[in-house]
Amino acid sequence: MGPQGILELSGQPLKIEEIASVAHRKRKVAVAKDAWRKVNASRSIVEGVITSGETTYGINTGFGKLADVRIADEDLKALQHNLVRSHASGVGEALPEPETRAMLLLRANVLAKGHSGVRPVVIETLLSLLNHEIHPVVPSRGSVGASGDLAPLAHLALALMGEGEVFYQGKRTRACCALKEEGISPLALEAKEGLALLNGTQAMAAVGALALDRAQRVTLLFDLAGAMSLEALRGTPTPFDERIHAVRPHSGQVQAAAHLRYLLQDSEIRESHRHNDPRVQDAYCLRCMPQVHGAARGVLAHVREVIETEAGSATDNPLIFLDENGIVSGGTILSGGNFHGAPLALALDYAAIALTDLMSISERRIDRLINPDINEGLPPFLSDTPGVSSGLMIAHVAAAALLNEAKVLAHPASVDSVPTSGGKEDHVSMGMTSALKLRQIVENAERVLAIEMMTAAQGLDYRLPLKPAREVAKAKAVVRNCVPHLKEDRVLSGDIEKLTAEIQSGTFDVWRN
Structure with missing residues (x-):
């Protein structure tokens, strides 16, 4: 510096x-x-x-x-x-x-x-x-x-x-x-x-680096959204026990489990059903958060290493090398292929798959919060007046649409190659496509995260007067400062976009870990 x-x-x-x-x-x-x-x-x-x-x-x-x-x-x-x-x-x-x-x-x-x-x-x-x-x-x-x-x-x-x-x-x-x-x-x-x-490779690296910066934020905040959902659904934090993850010690999984344990401390909701709950296990979208969220952490850590290495790499052709003493007369000019974007293309496609999987597990939690068949006694579609009001029914539909688009975009661009330049450049990376796709997937993921946070906050309102975990309660207060409780049907697009903007601006970054 x-x-x-x-x-x-x-x-x-x-x-x-x-x-x-x-x-x-x-x-x-x-x-x-x-x-x-x-x-x-x-x-x-x-x-x-x-x-x-x-x-x-x-x-x-x-x-x-x-x-x-x-x-x-x-x-x-x-x-x-x-x-x-x-x-x-x-x-x-x-x-x-x-x-x-x-x-x-x-x-x-x-x-x-x-x-x-x-x-x-x-x-x-x-x-x-x-x-x-x-x-x-x-x-x-x-x-x-x-x-x-x-x-x-x-x-x-x-x-x-x-x-x-x-x-x-x-x-x-x-x-x-x-x-x-x-x-x-x-x-x-x-x-x-x-x-x-x-x-x-500086175009794909630039787009990819800034998309990754956003992806790392959203990945860690899915832990927070998941913790809010688990509390609203009266789930158990037992699957996040340190001993479980010590015997499968993928670093991302261990970190995600520790983050979830921190987020779920001091919960009145948890204590209210600790000893009288007939359920044996939660659904996978709750129980397997450390495994799924942690895997995404691991992917993004790898992609980060690739991009940071690329940022300091000589990628044009031909390249000029001085002798070990830096004497000009001892220089050599070598033609090679460091301009090929394969390292970035593959890594950015990997990140796109990871983000899409996070959106997928989040969408399942949103459905579980609004679905009257499985939402643990919460009102249908989290509506104060079910039937008269549709509640958050279509917010979930929006999340499903965003997920569908991400699934299409998650198809790897790096598996394709179209020969160019009269066949001289006969294998190409399509890395810029990988970067642009990742950017759009991250944007979709930010909106799905906003929808889950909004939905979980609504569910937590119905658990009052019981208080959720300390950190969950703080996060819910931030959500409520941005999006009020849904008493009757209103246009939700503005709420989703406003909460998404707060996520993008770093308002929730205090809960990143």
Whole structure:
């Protein structure tokens, strides 16, 4: 960390929280002083290739199927600009500004690692856009995830050149105008720099990182919603006993069980039926929360490791390596495939499956709360006047619809591949699709969580004067501050969206564990 909280880059792995701080809270970013030596040294190797006349892919050749075409020295600058313009073929709605900010951050960090052969001014211009809040308009569709996120990154690079459009001061405007306003000179790309900006996984990593940040919040808060539901249904916390989980010690499961034990302490509702309850066991959606919620924790921990590793990885091609002493004359240029998004695509698909399973078990708890056949004496559909009022019947239907959409989206994008570039790029990751799907699933999960919290709070109202567990009572009070008790039918859409916004803003984060 630099002065006054500035995030300093040297190509290091970046934590999800660091990415989010730049994306959402507009933290300032700079390059660490000791990173410039490798950046300058690798650039010297590129310039040495040009001077020697040696044919090297990415420096003085065409790209993809045209990699065998040698480009004359006088055309190298035009080659880089044409590369960016031709690859800026994205379509669809633009990425939100936080995701674009994360892209700028991640791309600058990768180049600062010193394996890309770009001039320092390329990295400086990326950070100038970021720190001056000039956000390139990046269409969300058009990447197959190898050779990296070509189209999204081309739109990012286009803005550095003063071309294309950006979001600036709340408006969509021409990039050249925004750069001029902030005194930033448009970048004139030189040999290899266009390719270095385009090859990489920073679009899928940016969207995936910010989706994961939200996913981790919602996963832990499903423990809270589940605890509220268990209390409303007069369930037992016995299945969360530490001894049960010690003999199946998956870390996520152990953590979830401990979190549930904490949330369910000091409950009058529990004491009221501890010794006179004819039920032997609760349904799986209550009893198996540590196993299901814990498995999701484990998945997201793995995905977090993948994204944070990727954030500090050199992902363009070719890559430049100095000898162990960093001597320019000992450098080597190697072509490889670090731009392939498979690690991210598979991980993000995994996260999508985990979030969908959490939504599934939550939907079962919502049904159990409103279903008069199984809701332990609560009013049908949690209505004060069943029949006259439908209560929370259709809130459950909304949850079912959100779950259905998530189930469709949870189909992995990474199992598909469409050969591109004349068959040269014959296996691709589809990682950007994985990232965009995950983002939508997380949004659906936030709304299902809101519906369960709202439904459980209504159920707890009917257990009065008995008090729920201390932490459950606090959480219910926060819900009630946002959504009042449903005395008679009203439009519920606003309630659901309001509670969802509170979840997204961090109001319930005190109960994350």
